[in-house]
Amino acid sequence: MMGRGKVSLGLAILLGSTSLGGQAASAAEASQEVAGTLADGTSVQAITLKAANGVSARILTYGATLQTLKAPGRDGAIADVVLGYDNLAGYVDHPNYFGVTVGRYANRIAGGAFALDGKSYRLPLNDKTNSLHGGGKGFDKQVWKVVSVKSGPVASVVLSHVSPDGDSGYPGSLATTVTYSLDEAGALTIAFEAKTDKPTIVNLTNHAIFNLAGEGVPQGAMGQLLTIPASAYTPVDDKLIPTGELRQVAGSVFDFRAPRPVADGLRDGRDPQIVAGRGYDHNFALDKGVTARPELAARLEDAASGRVLEVLSTEPGVQFYSGNFLDGTLVGKQGHLYRMGDGIALEPQKFPDAPNHPTFVSARVDPGKPYRHTMIYRLSVAR
Incomplete structure (x- = not known):
């Protein structure tokens, strides 16, 4: 990384983690196979990217979904570190946003309404009185087209999707x-x-x-150590919509500027914000703001296995969700029943409901000025 991106690398060293790379590998590999077929006959592909150090990712064209992310621990044992389903049917029949690409607008828009250039737009309501993650038929439920699959020093897959003008109420054809x-x-x-x-x-x-x-280990994820380099967060109302305030984290259970177990504060019913979210379900305003290159948004460490995840992003916020709505009704990979606390989401993004808050970083995109967001899941092992 360049510029301020060096901060995240310094943090990894400071906290005693090492790259999984070891000796440079000759190449990372990419492969493609059929994952299944939808009821209408549409074929869904699966692309696997694999590095020589044991890290691999499997991506489905349905929802441009990260189905698996596997990484070795301190003892070399490989584990899949993301929740989800073993097969396509789970994502189609029991959607829960596991690993998907969310859009057109990630997170919540109050009342499913916003205005742009004096014109009002209405979106589907799929989160009680709000529109969430695109309104119910968002990017997570589309079959994306495979543009390219490549092996090499960097293995990659490029996926594309065109959302037509008016799709789910959003203006503009979006490629x-x-x-x-x-x-x-x-x-x-x-x-x-x-x-x-x-x-x-x-x-x-x-x-x-x-x-x-x-994924699916009995102890869940609540004992893992979380760091979020943010001095403020956006408190929410009882519908989980930001009030517009940027509230300082100092002296509260929202202060993750130094590593703390996820469970700290999770059941602190004295904090009205924890009550509103049933735990953590809040956007943190990253100190770095919007950046040209990805910089640290969050760091998670599992002391037992030694696995470390750094999430880097160019965006100004990160939504920390502590899995509060996992209620034991979903059977995921390997027959694991997912319950509250079995995993956490760390979603880099613009702030929730930004179109209705002029003081937030704008989510507006205009013709000739493409939207870009680059994020990184960087895995390492603590010494």
């Missing part, structure tokens, strides 16, 4: 690409780009839910 790239050191980069023919709003991210001990 979007998502590029997953895995390098020889085991860093998975996800690069989003979107071009529109009319002014519109865009906010894209990946919705992986992590457990660095391995």
Whole structure:
């Protein structure tokens, strides 16, 4: 990384983690296979990216979904560190945003309404009174086209999707690409780009839910150490919509500027914000703001296995969700029943409901000025 991106590398060294790369590998490999077929006959592909150090990622064209992310621990044992399903049917029949690309607008828009250039737009309501992650038929439920699959020093897959003007109420025809790239050191980069023919709003991210001990382990993820370099967060109302305030984290259970177990504060019913979210379900305003290159948004460490995940992004916020709505009704990979606390999401993004808050970083995208967001899941092992 360059510029301020060096901060995240310094943090990894300071906290005693090492790259999974070891000796440089000759290449990372990419392969493609059929994952299944939808009821209408549409074929869904699966692309696997694999680095020589044991890190691998499997991506489905349905939802441009990160189905698996596997990494070795301190003892060399490989574990899948993202929640999800073993097969395509799970993602189609029991959607829960596991690892999907969310859009056109990630997170919530209050009342499913916003205005742009004096014109009002209405979106589907799929989160009680809000529109969430695109309104119910968003990018997570589309079959993306495979543009390219490449092996080499960086293995990659490029996926594309065109959302027509008026799709789910959003203005403008939006041509979007998502590029997953895995390098020889085991860093998975996800690069989003979107071009529109009319002014519109865009906010894209990946919705992986992590457990660095391995998905489905009985102890869950709440004991893992979380760091978020943010001095403020955006408090929410009882509908989980930001109030517009940027509240300082100092002296509160929202202060993750130094590593703390995820469970700290999770059940602190004295904090009205924890009550509103049933735990953590809040956007953190990253100190770095918007950056030209990905910089640290969050760091997660599992002390037992030694696995470390750094999430880097060019966006100004990161949504920390502590899996509060996992209620034991979903059977995931290997027959594991997912319950509250079994994983956490760390979603780099624009702020929730930004189109309705002029003081937030704008989510507006105009013709000739493409939207771009680059994020990285960087895996390492603590010494």
